[in-house]
Amino acid sequence: YIYSRFVTRPIRQMAAVTTTMQRLEKDAHYPVNSSDEIGVLGRNINELYQNLWQTIRSLEHENKRITQLEKEKIAFLRAASHELKTPLAALRIMLENMQLNIGEYKNRDQYLAESVAQVDRLAAMVNDVLRSGSVAEQALRQEKRLRIDKLIAEVVDDYTLLAKTRNMAFTVNTEPTTIRANRDMMRHVISNLVSNAVRHGDAGSVIKITCNQHELAIENACKPLTKQQLQHVFDPFYRADTQAKQSPNNSGIGLYIVKILLDAKGLEYEFAPHGQGMRFIVKL
Template identity: 40%
Template sequence: MSKNKKGLKKIYLRIFPKTFLSMSLILGVLIIIVHSLVYVLMNQAYADEKKEKAKRNLNELSEQIAGKSAEEIRRICEEFALQKNVNLNLKIDGKVQHLQGFSGADIVTDELLPSDLVPLVNNEQLGSILVSDLTTVDADGKTILVQMLSNVESLKEAREATLKILPFSFLCSIVVALIFSYFYTRLIVRPIKEIAVTTEKMREMREVKCEISRSDEIGELAEDINKLYANLRQMIGRLEKEKGLISRLEKEKVDLIRGASHELKTPLSSLHIMLENMLIGTVKVEDYPEKLEAAILVGEKMSKMIEQILNVSRGGEEQMADVDMASLVEEMIFEYELIAKTRGLGFESRISKMKIRTNRSAMREVISNLVSNAVKYAEEGSVVKIVCEKGKFSIWNLGEEISAQEIPGLFDPFYRRDSEVGGNGMGLYFVKNILASLGLKYRFCAYKGGMKFEIWLK
């Protein structure tokens, strides 16, 4: 048992680190990719946001100065530059005027700057500016060019800030990923370990099942293992029953051969002695017919016994057919009616029309043996009752009640309670084997001062 536990622990230790490392590696790669994308794309996103803001400011300024005089446009632009913290360049009548709204940039040019991000080489703290152009017409119909310079914070500082944050974020993400991987791996490996423990108990054929209620593949695996184990136990149970049946049949076969040898030995010895006496002349010639008749009876008895043994060995070789049970039972009653009258017996029957799928000759042998025994062991002057209806056959005779402990022995080959009654003790043995081969249930028990035999027909 300790070996099995060590094996399960080894399996657990082998699966857990592999799953944990795989999960951690996947999450680690994802974290690296995400942080790299954040670092690369953040600057671009920052610049795009500034451009969008400059565009909104420019549209707002365009609405405010549309149709105004040159002087009003200049005044509005001055206020707008201070309010929005931008620098504006106005080109009116070919002259460029500079309106400063944010400090740190003193740009004086005769011409307007090209629009886009313009790096300020002489100003490391300011970094870059964003240039946007606007063309409008004043109240006098003159074209006025407006150029807006938006301050863009240093991209270098943004990168430095990002580089300060990303390592901390990366470290936190890795720690969270490791914790998540650990608990997720345990969640995955635990049911696998439970399945391994359960299957180890199944190997020892214990009454166990995988108690895992999950709707995923592991749950399906546990359910399949339970079904497989249940089918295996059923199959083993059937094999054990068949093994027991085969062992019992082998024992009965040996007992039958031994019993047959013993039963045949006595009449064969008698026959041998009679013939030997006739041969050596110890029997008078006038007694020959009597001795020969006795020898014939002995031979017929042995022949009948051998025929019965062969019938049992053949079992259900004959094909099944629809058998009229009412006709068969009435035939058996008629056959034994004369024998019954010699003992003052009568038959009382209640028979309904009924057909069953069975072996006719085998069923005839069963009914014949039961009627013969009922007539043989019934009290003289009594009535033998036979009922065949509603899928059931029963026969009852008044006589000595046999105890439940003694009844099983009656079905053994060559068993006779009273040797004076006659017979070879094979009747109920044949009945038992034939009914077993036909798959029919039966019961033999004491009932109302006599014995009753019942057969449940299919």
């Protein structure tokens, strides 16, 4: 009788613990007080339950991330619809006035050229929208070990000619830096950041790029954005007044795409005034 109670007591205790585990109570735990078969079984149950909770937490996190992405997609589509509506309406008015030979629109050669330019801007905007969707979908696929410092060198080489047209130069200070990521995704991020630095930096200034195993930083000299502008800088199609004047054909979704891609990858980032300019930091 005593031996029977000695054997059945831990089994009854284990049954009670597994019942609480069925209810997914976080603190459920079987106290292991021996190294015999029952003790080994208890440890295995505890490890299994911990793995189950880790999986649940991962699924909850992924579900929140997907929900947020869906909300951002809806907001993006609404913003895209609004952004396309205005130039389409202007184009229609221009063409109708040309058709009716109204006032200055009788000069068809001039306004046909403006209409073609408007169509080109709309086409570029649509391409940006389509490209942003495809890149975001591929962001976490085909990941492999990637040398960020070499990717930076490629992107800087692409923008050197554009920088020279504004009498700008690059100073690049990088260390061999390897992360696991999708190459197209990271190139898209770096290219957008370097493009912004060139297009919105002061003419004749120097763009500073540093990279090590901890972070990537891109800094340019320009008029720092205000707190209010920084609150909207990652919104789709947002352009600060100075940016709109400098790059009127810019679609305004570059930093939005950067945000989507970095969020999908789970990389932290910061965009803030620094000295007499702005600095974008990506935590690696």
